[in-house]
Amino acid sequence: MTERASPPTARVVAILDFLAQHPHDRFGLSELARRLDLSKPTCLGILTTLTDSRYLVRDSQDKTYRLGPRLISLGHTTQESMRVNPAAREELRHLSALCDTPAALSAVIDERITLLELIGPPGTDVGVRVGQSYPFAPPVGLMFVLWDDAALHEWLAKEPTIPLRTDTERLERVIAECRECGYLVERLTPGGRRLYALMAGMSSSLPDELQALLGELISDIGERVYLHSEAETGDRQRHDVSVISAPVYDHHRRQAMVVSLQIGRAMTDAEIVEQSRALVATADALTAQLGGTKPAAS
Known part of the structure; x- marks a missing residue:
């Protein structure tokens, strides 16, 4: 029997995995949504929550995202x-x-x-x-x-x-x-x-x-x-x-x-x-x- 999956959780994991694969790069909302095949509203909601929790960092000037400091202690x-x-x-x-x-x-x-x-x-x-x-x-x-x-x-x-x-x-x-x-x-x-x-x-x-x-x-x-x-x-x-x-x-x-x-x-x-x-x-x-x-x- 296949265990029931959670699509919303999968989208969060996809964003974190993508940024982990590009640790030296920063990505804006539009590019992340396009690369991960997500709608902009859905992607923005995930990014905002992860940023508020310090799993991501948002650059206020160019509005790009990268991995945040909370992942260090988690790791x-x-x-x-x-x-x-x-x-x-x-x-x-x-x-x-x-x-x-x-x-x-x-x-x-x-x-x-x-x-x-x-x-x-x-x-x-x-x-x-x-x-x-x-x-x-x-x-x-x-x-x-x-x-x-x-x-x-x-x-x-x-x-x-x-x-x-x-x-x-x-x-x-x-x-x-x-x-x-x-x-x-x-x-x-x-x-x-x-x-x-x-x-x-x-x-x-x-x-x-x-x-x-x-x-x-x-x-x-x-x-x-x-x-x-x-x-x-x-x-x-x-x-x-x-x-x-x-x-x-x-x-x-x-x-x-x-x-x-x-x-x-x-x-x-x-x-x-x-x-x-x-x-x-x-x-x-x-x-x-x-x-x-x-x-x-x-």
């Missing part, structure tokens, strides 16, 4: 309800400064991977923003299930966003080594990372030929994972690394979040190990903040 309150407090932000800030790369905290919320916090060096842009989310289904989300057999099997049983091949032997090696070292390194080029995001949003009703082609591009779930054991001794080869992730646990010894370094560049084996160790130390600190316990290595 911080939302983050803290998801256990992203000032102490957690300080840990991310320290990690980002130490590794000179953006550090992020994310979690699975309502079957979607959601970015809870992102802190990086000034001027960096990794192409994602806080609050952005993706469907939690193969091939997206391995870092959220890699550490627990039950969670892994449940995730693999989900309908994938595209057809996948699964090399069981390779995936078993990935599981064993990542659990031993405590982190996961995803070896993707920037183009591959964009492709993953595109695949995650695509419908499963694509033509068979196109689905097969996309499946070839994505390939196997574990294929793009970097494993230190596969690097030759003294190997100075550089690897294109997208993200390095480590789990954060709660007091039930269950994974609560993932802390990640958003790399997006080539790294040597030594650099990968060095930054990964710093990442695991941060994940352990965040686990301690939650009063969590790291499961014993199996």
Whole structure:
């Protein structure tokens, strides 16, 4: 049974979402009404109420609207309800400064991977923003299930966003080594990372030929994972690394979040190990903040 929707509420959400997608721009009544396909009286009523409540700010000179200060406190309150407090932000800030790369905290919320916090060096842009989310289904989300057999099997049983091949032997090696070292390194080029995001949003009703082609591009779930054991001794080869992730646990010894370094560049084996160790130390600190316990290595 479909839950009953509220069109008036949907119109309010549409205005807030639109302005959030254009955080550096201001829009007048006529343009907002036109872009969102609303009547001017309806749009004006919503804008006036949101402005009076300080969810929006109206420029009295050019009569344009932008997001308001009340959303700041609302956002911080939302983050803290998801256990992203000032102490957690300080840990991310320290990690980002130490590794000179953006550090992020994310979690699975309502079957979607959601970015809870992102802190990086000034001027960096990794192409994602806080609050952005993706469907939690193969091939997206391995870092959220890699550490627990039950969670892994449940995730693999989900309908994938595209057809996948699964090399069981390779995936078993990935599981064993990542659990031993405590982190996961995803070896993707920037183009591959964009492709993953595109695949995650695509419908499963694509033509068979196109689905097969996309499946070839994505390939196997574990294929793009970097494993230190596969690097030759003294190997100075550089690897294109997208993200390095480590789990954060709660007091039930269950994974609560993932802390990640958003790399997006080539790294040597030594650099990968060095930054990964710093990442695991941060994940352990965040686990301690939650009063969590790291499961014993199996």
